[in-house]
Amino acid sequence: MGRAPCCEKVGLKKGRWTAEEDEILSNYIKENGEGSWRSLPKKAGLLRCGKSCRLRWINYLRTDLKRGNISSSEEETIITLHSSLGNRWSLIAAHLPGRTDNEIKNHWNSHLSRRIHCFRRGAFLIMDPGKILSVGRRRRGGKTSRSMMKTAAAGGGPAAKARQREIGGDGGAIKTKPAASPPPHQSQSAGEEDLLVGEVMLPSELWEANDDIDIGGELFCSSWASGDEFMSSRSTSEARETEPTPATSGETDSAMGAPRNPSIAHAAAAQRLTGRWRRTGRP
């Protein structure tokens, strides 16, 4: 069956909203309430798509929105919920009053998803790159993740790009690479027991002794997910459409002999990070 366009696109404005448009939309909704998005622009006198109006209202104009940075406690909530809900941003947003799904999604993609997914003989480590080998401000400039991602996408097409994102490609594993002098172990060839963190090779003795790795001085996460689980979860569409396993299901993550994970929930999150959560078939 054909799908009718959400609105007549000819002659409609796109891009950033102006203050006047915001005012018109706000005033209209205050007087008439939400809903009827399709007809709203016409009635309100806006040259915008109804969808665009709805998004603008929900994500920006609503009066109950909380402004400002997402706090660390909110981040914790997001991480926790994401570990059990996956990318169901609207559900996560429902637990954070005043925050929108778009805001949370953006925050996740630009900050929280930068958990490094490292590969070590089939096992993946997730941690916050911002806390690894970071000194002061995050380094800017240089070929960092995003451009790398674009390069990968150009070479491997959309799938490669998607995969790059899925494995945290937007993230800053590479950003943690010291600008001037790479650590001695970076240039060496990777030993079997060494851990590749982005482009930084960590010697085995540094991480193996600890379940909770604290590379940069501040622990974020040291969760392991079996490589098998990782790969299967992202390679099958079935896996994507299955209800996320409870966090505790990660208890048996020893398939690859990976270090036992004291924080199993994050291992489950590791798998979920790699598989999109589709609404299809969800309860």
Place this chain on the structure above:
DNA sequence: AACGTCCGCAACCGCATGGTT
């Protein structure tokens, strides 16, 4: 100071779902 690059965010796009005709 100029330039190049990256990051964060707002907004767009396409698809799914549920309701109505």
Place this chain on the structure above:
DNA sequence: CAACCATGCGGTTGCGGACGT
């Protein structure tokens, strides 16, 4: 029951500011 409509949702894109060289 099929077609259509309205809305919701998640992924993706592109702009502009910030920052490093």
